[in-house]
Amino acid sequence: MHTFEFVRPKDSAAAVGLAAQTKTAQQGAQVRFVAGGTTLLDLMKLNVETPSRLLDINRLPLSTVEAAPDGGLKIGATVRNSDLAHHPRVQQDYAVLSQAILAGASAQLRNMATTAGNLLQRTRCAYFRDTAMPCNKREPGTGCPAIAGSNRTLAILGTSESCIATNPSDMNVAMVALEAVVHVQGAKGPRAIPVGDFHVVPGNTPQRETVLEPGDLITLVTLPPPVAGSKQVYLKLRDRASYEFALASAAVVITVSGGKVTRARVALGGVGTKPWRSPEAEAALVGQAADAASFRKAAEAALRGARPQSENAYKIELSKRCLAHALQTAATV
């Protein structure tokens, strides 16, 4: 691990000021916020992340979950994943979020990992994590050996010629289906970013994973008021029953009335370069009968743009079945 200076900013403004001194908030950032540390320290040990300064934000007042005035929920940036998953309001009104968080990592890691850290969780692509290998995300322009290499777990949606790395988060998938909003304190003031716009697809700049700029500090994530009568399910498929990343997952929030789907929010995990909202599946569902045929059609629509690699074509059918099953489960809850 490279040496670094450890700083504990006295407040959010000081944290933003110090963080604004980095040239990029993306891969290669010289200043990093640290909260749980579960991604960052892992990558620093691998020399994938080499910040010269760490800003410890654990003592900043960003660790509460509160009711929002509009009936939604305000989730602090440093709320631990385990606390969020077990929060009564989350369990009652945003069950898909609780399910998604508890489907990820281990109990120990969930006690450490935070809301904002999980939003910024990095890919598990083996080439990204190995500094002996080329990787466009880690070292732009060096190439993507995953495309002709080991890509069984990598993405089939949102890929480019430069990068096929999967976003590994479970929490993010639920956040997208719930249409969360990420609140950022930046060098130029605060701003709110819909989570669907927060992550970006790799294109020709896979080193850029989010819209964050130098100085940007995620302070909280808000959830809109719960949709009355909606059914929520997170379904995760993986190589073993626990403590493993998704090969395919689905977060669904649907409302069924008179046997028909009246509202649908659908997001996929384990298959996209970012947490993958599927407006195609949502459009295919609304107004249709809440039955297996409709759910299969929605799944077909969601994966229509999929581009398989040499080892992961199985993910197309797996993801379809995952989504159809999640919808079926939600409709019969």
Added chain:
Amino acid sequence: MRDDSEAPRKKLTRRRFLSTAGSSAAAAALIGRATAAGAAERGSPGAVAEGPGIEGAVPVTLRINGKEQRLSVDPRTTLLDCVRETVALTGTKKGCDHGQCGACTVHVNGRRVNSCLTLALMHDGDEITTIEGLGTPDALHPMQAAFLAHDGYQCGYCTSGQIMSAVALLKEPCGAEDAAVKELMSGNICRCGAYPNIVAAIQQVRRNA
């Protein structure tokens, strides 16, 4: 092993042997912090274990197993390395060092964490509990006794992490069935495959609680 090691063997522990056998300057430098901490007396309250010439070392105060430890560490020092090397509490094990195996599990303010993925400096003032703080050979924690009774280990390397996880689990939301225990223990890997006995040990403690 050389034959002439017979005489000192009785007084020699494996750890002391490994700590003193290194003859190169590099080895001496590597173990410098551990021996300095040993000199400051293991676990003594208020002891300042200063590494010899650690450039850029930063002071931090941890409460480890109820005792205040005023330390000085390189900022890169993980909580795991701090506990093992600086404070010389070696019951906590380093397995993968990447948060994948759970051998390093300790409690921070009563909650279980992977001590390999957090920095000592992030825990100034925090209450740390390691396996040494759970029970003693004469007064085992009920979970330690249950692991013994159910043979919840083979090689033992993962055991302290398993037990620290299991003790924390007692205070977490967890269903009554074995499957719920397995799910919440999935962050602790046992390459020997002692899982059925580990689950049995945990369930016995839960039933008796």
